[in-house]
Amino acid sequence: MSSSFGKNLHLTIFGQSHSSAIGVTIDGLPAGEEIDLERLQRFLDRRAPGGRAYATARQEADRPEILCGMKDGVTCGAPLCALIRNTDTRSGDYAPFARIPRPGHADYTAWVKYGGYQDSAGGGHFSGRLTAPLCIAGGICLQLLEREGITLISRIASIGPVEDRGALASSTAEKEFPVVDDAQGAAMQAAIAAAKAEGDSLGGVIECAVMGLPPGLGEPMFGGMESLIAAAVFAIPAVKGVEFGAGFAAAALRGSEDNDPFAVEEGRVVTTTNHCGGILGGITNGMPLVFRAAVKPTPSIAREQQSICLETLAPAPLRVGGRHDPCIVPRAVPCMEAAAAIAIYDALLERRKEKR
Amino acid sequence: MSSSFGKNLHLTIFGQSHSSAIGVTIDGLPAGEEIDLERLQRFLDRRAPGGRAYATARQEADRPEILCGMKDGVTCGAPLCALIRNTDTRSGDYAPFARIPRPGHADYTAWVKYGGYQDSAGGGHFSGRLTAPLCIAGGICLQLLEREGITLISRIASIGPVEDRGALASSTAEKEFPVVDDAQGAAMQAAIAAAKAEGDSLGGVIECAVMGLPPGLGEPMFGGMESLIAAAVFAIPAVKGVEFGAGFAAAALRGSEDNDPFAVEEGRVVTTTNHCGGILGGITNGMPLVFRAAVKPTPSIAREQQSICLETLAPAPLRVGGRHDPCIVPRAVPCMEAAAAIAIYDALLERRKEKR
Amino acid sequence: MSSSFGKNLHLTIFGQSHSSAIGVTIDGLPAGEEIDLERLQRFLDRRAPGGRAYATARQEADRPEILCGMKDGVTCGAPLCALIRNTDTRSGDYAPFARIPRPGHADYTAWVKYGGYQDSAGGGHFSGRLTAPLCIAGGICLQLLEREGITLISRIASIGPVEDRGALASSTAEKEFPVVDDAQGAAMQAAIAAAKAEGDSLGGVIECAVMGLPPGLGEPMFGGMESLIAAAVFAIPAVKGVEFGAGFAAAALRGSEDNDPFAVEEGRVVTTTNHCGGILGGITNGMPLVFRAAVKPTPSIAREQQSICLETLAPAPLRVGGRHDPCIVPRAVPCMEAAAAIAIYDALLERRKEKR
Amino acid sequence: MSSSFGKNLHLTIFGQSHSSAIGVTIDGLPAGEEIDLERLQRFLDRRAPGGRAYATARQEADRPEILCGMKDGVTCGAPLCALIRNTDTRSGDYAPFARIPRPGHADYTAWVKYGGYQDSAGGGHFSGRLTAPLCIAGGICLQLLEREGITLISRIASIGPVEDRGALASSTAEKEFPVVDDAQGAAMQAAIAAAKAEGDSLGGVIECAVMGLPPGLGEPMFGGMESLIAAAVFAIPAVKGVEFGAGFAAAALRGSEDNDPFAVEEGRVVTTTNHCGGILGGITNGMPLVFRAAVKPTPSIAREQQSICLETLAPAPLRVGGRHDPCIVPRAVPCMEAAAAIAIYDALLERRKEKR
Numbered sequence A, B, C, D: 001m002s003s004s005f006g007k008n009l010h011l012t013i014f015g016q017s018h019s020s021a022i023g024v025t026i027d028g029l030p031a032g033e034e035i036d037l038e039r040l041q042r043f044l045d046r047r048a049p050g051g052r053a054y055a056t057a058r059q060e061a062d063r064p065e066i067l068c069g070m071k072d073g074v075t076c077g078a079p080l081c082a083l084i085r086n087t088d089t090r091s092g093d094y095a096p097f098a099r100i101p102r103p104g105h106a107d108y109t110a111w112v113k114y115g116g117y118q119d120s121a122g123g124g125h126f127s128g129r130l131t132a133p134l135c136i137a138g139g140i141c142l143q144l145l146e147r148e149g150i151t152l153i154s155r156i157a158s159i160g161p162v163e164d165r166g167a168l169a170s171s172t173a174e175k176e177f178p179v180v181d182d183a184q185g186a187a188m189q190a191a192i193a194a195a196k197a198e199g200d201s202l203g204g205v206i207e208c209a210v211m212g213l214p215p216g217l218g219e220p221m222f223g224g225m226e227s228l229i230a231a232a233v234f235a236i237p238a239v240k241g242v243e244f245g246a247g248f249a250a251a252a253l254r255g256s257e258d259n260d261p262f263a264v265e266e267g268r269v270v271t272t273t274n275h276c277g278g279i280l281g282g283i284t285n286g287m288p289l290v291f292r293a294a295v296k297p298t299p300s301i302a303r304e305q306q307s308i309c310l311e312t313l314a315p316a317p318l319r320v321g322g323r324h325d326p327c328i329v330p331r332a333v334p335c336m337e338a339a340a341a342i343a344i345y346d347a348l349l350e351r352r353k354e355k356r
Helices: A037-047 A091-098 A107-113 A121-126 A128-146 A182-197 A225-233 A247-252 A329-352 B037-047 B091-098 B107-113 B121-126 B128-146 B182-197 B225-233 B247-252 B329-352 C037-047 C091-098 C107-113 C121-126 C128-146 C182-197 C225-233 C247-252 C329-352 D037-047 D091-098 D107-113 D121-126 D128-146 D182-197 D225-233 D247-252 D329-352
Strands: A010-015 A021-027 A065-068 A080-085 A151-159 A204-211 A239-244 A262-265 A268-271 A289-295 B010-015 B021-027 B065-068 B080-085 B151-159 B204-211 B239-244 B262-265 B268-271 B289-295 C010-015 C021-027 C065-068 C080-085 C151-159 C204-211 C239-244 C262-265 C268-271 C289-295 D010-015 D021-027 D065-068 D080-085 D151-159 D204-211 D239-244 D262-265 D268-271 D289-295
Touching (some): A010 C010, A010 C065, A010 C080, A021 A128, A021 C010, A021 C065, A021 C080, A037 A128, A037 A329, A065 C010, A065 C021, A080 A128, A080 C010, A080 C021, A091 A107, A107 A121, A121 A128, A151 A182, A151 A329, A225 A239, A225 A289, A225 A329, A225 B225, A225 B239, A239 B225, A239 B247, A247 B204, A247 B239, A247 B289, B010 B128, B010 D021, B021 D010, B037 B128, B037 B329, B065 D021, B080 B128, B080 D010, B091 B107, B107 B121, B121 B128, B128 B329, B151 B182, B151 B329, B204 B329, B225 B289, B225 B329, B239 B247, B289 B329, C010 C128, C021 C128, C037 C128, C037 C329, C091 C107, C121 C128, C128 C151, C128 C329, C151 C182, C225 C239, C225 C289, C225 C329, C225 D225, C239 C247, C239 D225, C239 D247, C247 D204, C247 D239, C247 D289, C289 D247, D037 D329, D080 D128, D091 D107, D107 D121, D128 D151, D128 D329, D151 D182, D151 D329, D204 D329, D225 D239, D225 D289, D225 D329, D289 D329
Antiparallel strands (some): A010 A021, A021 A080, A065 A080, A151 A204, A204 A289, A239 B239, A262 A268, B021 B080, B065 B080, B151 B204, B204 B289, B239 B289, B262 B268, C010 C021, C065 C080, C151 C204, C204 C289, C239 C289, C239 D239, C262 C268, D010 D021, D065 D080, D151 D204, D204 D289, D239 D289
């Protein structure tokens, strides 16, 4: 058990890749909050494959049905449940993986964990498809956060060996292929196409910045913003690293370089650099909260790979058919925003308890 | 609130750097487990400053008193509470930081969060000193894990720009300065001494490997091992990044390189490489669980830094006196092990529920 | 927020009386458990109105659709989500209660809590209808408990002033109108009919016994079986009291009368009386766990009642139309079982963690 | 595990009757709240035996040491830990109960649960002594609640067969023996003395009322005030029943009698009766929240009782020596207040999250 997250905004994500439906229940949304469903749809569309060259050919409408929790377009205080029916499924494609686990996937670990009772079709509950309900919850949180002046922007920092150049800004985040340097973006897309042509796949790094956060969000120790956001972001399949501010690079700096000097700007306390990524002692300091997540290359590749048969323990070379993204990084961008938004909104609700 | 962690083994860490005592309550320890207090002390001693050149001169005996939860050296099923009295405190050293926040510390964010009521002496509840009770809890978990064949080993992967060379092994972890290549270790210590001489500080990277884990630990999505361990590790002050297996480097690999082929060895399913760090879909696959954490340089440096006065908002250059580690990385090594051990033991208890 | 329950088996109940659907997500069901859906339906049918004289005329098919969490009739380890579409709703019946709260209902408190944004139709999320998803979750738990030799039986102990006579047994629980003394049962039904004829309603007391529990379930203090079961049972609308074993009557006994002597029977430790209701120190002792819950009379009555208009604060006599049960006690019987089953199954999972 | 309680104010109670110390950690206290320790002591003194005829002769100073969480008498935002050293212990008195369980106590169930590793001296973690840290936490909450205009009053509603007469009022709660009718109070004390003289014990019922609660506290379903308060109150040893408002008596009323009509008084919505005990749909309606708890007679009695030897399973008559209260009801009064205060303060913090 732990498809559930959040202390103040509590959500449970349900569904398997090929079950009747996938969805999410969200308990703890304050009443009286308008949810713009058109806008939520546009957010979900950023995650949908949409026929782009670097995405799966599977058609996923991903139009959530809101079953409850709202009245006349406004939250009513009761838990919200949203679901998406699974329609375009081809379970047959996945039949062999029940006994011959795909390298890099959860087939083997799910088989061990659930004693062979797991629903392996399409990756079951471990499918990237389950990020759709994550994006429903996150997309709702993004709207609520924006109402308090908090916005999330993100970009593709790298794909394979190709890195973006320049600094993340709101204008970047609005691009269809969100990079600062479009030439580098073109190189990234070319790299994806090349990998695909070779039956291979690529990973990458995504960078997010949260603007407009008030200082004081986050709790000491285990409730720090780094812990909260990392716990949410690592729930996205394929994420293998998370860093905040200067992150791993900070480990090579000296204290005199890494420390962010305090200053006052327009009557507001700021820091003149932001190596801490807007977080000190786990608590927001009012500067942009910046994090990066490493996404491993899509494990489903067209090339032959070495596996074994779980029944006979004999070697079993396999070739993954089906329809797969040669690089999920572009589609993972809104997922990062969604995961971060959920964690941040939870921290925002926690913060409210401090004020009489 | 969130100095509490764990679903199945539930702990709350309490205390401020200069309060009467610091400590931890642990609820959920199974009854009948012997705790070797001598061995626990040796584990705590690895964290203690101990007069080494790279550590603070503050004398901290760090001898925990176990108030309850044990009988005749064995857990009795009731919550365990352990505390360490704070004795060698010099609160006067910290008086100015109540209004002039130290760059890189939680002084400012705590001030905002707690409306000026925080206990700022010695960093209060945000002090690195609070990792002592974390190590009590973690040291106990390490003993329980070892009883099930699970051991944690770790090393200093880098300090400042100096990187260790070679692969982590048990023999490395037993060294006083745990690096594979002792020449690199000597260079690291020289770098620390040089930084100290210049009134500056260094950070670094710590690598841990968990050996002997059964496959099947961890839960889907938010309960994955990455989420659990990252949430615990980010509770350690100064950690700014966490990665598993190939981590950020995986983002630059191709799927065909990153995927770990399955094979059978002595009747056991293994992978022939371990880029995934022993975790697939958030669940252990039986291979060593490997993670690295980036530790920023100690923010307390002897050089003058730019800050502001929170009362007047005027610029206020400050120089941090007191006694500080020029590099906390060596002392942070057992803290990483402790944080990981807590998260892993919690997952182990969770796993037991699956078996009738 | 708190339509969620359970630490080890975690469920969230969603829906409003007149929303598109109501349902429940259950996270934490062990994989490999067969769920007999026919039998689950028969359990749900015990709660359904079914055209009996003492129940509402509203037709509720209450056939749950299991969206996910199972494969081939067996749990697969992923969260289970079940929903029931709301079809036979007449929201118009409830329009006035948005501003003129019905005495004894949650109309007023929901209005305060949700600032007027609540979905008041049919009582919204506070409707007794939400016990249907509770019964889905509880009915599943009952099947899992039975597999471990644990069964729940219950009876109507009283309706209005009419009390059942004799001791609860399995044969009682199987009756359509579950009382030991059928003559008293007939008197209860006559009392319901009389109250209905007068536009009034009745309450009653339900008694449950859980047979076959192993000793050792439950945790100290806040995790005691009384706390767990009471927290679940009080979630059922209209429950105003819960007692265990001799309960309130124990308060009038002497220790020498109330204490249950220990004895050995067929090699098993038993008590020769069961005033403690199978619970000592919050932990099961292996004897039947017995509790009783007081259900207040249905607040919806046909008679004119005094209320006020929340907008004008003027007096506003009201008469509750719609279709209502003159006595919900018979339909509440399976709800008690469901609530108790959920709490007990959670305790059972907790207990498993104690065994290496 | 579950000596922990609370979602927003999270506490863990630790200690055994004869361990070095007992105490409580409280995580989530807002910063900036003054705690009057003198007043807290007076509250704890109400629970202490104090040499009265109806209480144990064991001398318990019960003077808590606040280890952390405060600065200059004011909460600082960090977890508070308070402990009471155990000094006047006579473990030898309890040696036999490790294998011959006392009827009515947790000796047997703890033995099963903890496999014989429990600390049975003095009842271990199941001792009534553990209500002292409960009262520390509750006494702090009472001060915080009072600051928001919320007060708790209580009385002894009955002891054995002797019932108090009249309605609970603030003046009642202030008496040393809190009953409305002092003649009945004298009869109660006489009944206790008589039971004691016969080596026996008595139970009773305690009634609490919470005044000044704002409407809107409590959450739907499992988060209702009844669920929260019952879960806390059942943590007090010997409590076997909890009811709200008319409680079990409501089950015998008709809807037309039980429903509380709404009215307006001084511009405020009120009900003209209070059968619901101030709670509708789990949520406070602004009227006094009234509950009663049944306390079973002290299980430790001087008479010979039937037990068995857990090692040999042979019958083993036993006589409980040691020093025991012939009736714990008077000392349990502040414990009820403490438990309720904790639950209510948690609900108050939850409520704050609803307001932007």
